[in-house]
Amino acid sequence: MSLMKWLNKANSAAVAPGMPNPAEEKDAVAQATVSAANDAIGALLSVGLKKRDYSSYDDTTRAQIGKYATQHGTAATIRHFSSVHKRKIPESTIRDFKRR
Numbered sequence: 001m002s003l004m005k006w007l008n009k010a011n012s013a014a015v016a017p018g019m020p021n022p023a024e025e026k027d028a029v030a031q032a033t034v035s036a037a038n039d040a041i042g043a044l045l046s047v048g049l050k051k052r053d054y055s056s057y058d059d060t061t062r063a064q065i066g067k068y069a070t071q072h073g074t075a076a077t078i079r080h081f082s083s084v085h086k087r088k089i090p091e092s093t094i095r096d097f098k099r100r
Contacts, residue, residue: 055087057097065089066097074098 019041022034057065069077074094082088 055085055089062097062100065094066100069094069098 019038020034022031022038025031025034065077065081068080072080074091077094077098078089078091081094
């Protein structure tokens with residue numbers, strides 16, 4: 001289980017399990033510090049946690065990409081087909097299609 005999922009499991013509770021509870025601190029400064037630290041940890045964990053967007057290509061498109069890559073190179077193929085398909089095609093995908 002990812003750490004972010006673990007922290008989000010306690011949405012009903014005021015504090016995620018394992019995180020320090022600001023209410024248990026003695027003074028207001030310590031409470032604010034613990035609360036800010038908890039928020040910062042949550043923000044850091046949520047950065048870059050995007051769902052991956054996988055694409056599937058039919059056999060004709062794979063053949064076109066592979067042929068273009070053989071003739072023009074991987075970088076040119078990425079530029080060309082990324083603009084055609086309106087999404088960035090990873091270099092590893094191009095290399096795979098080129099090998100087939």
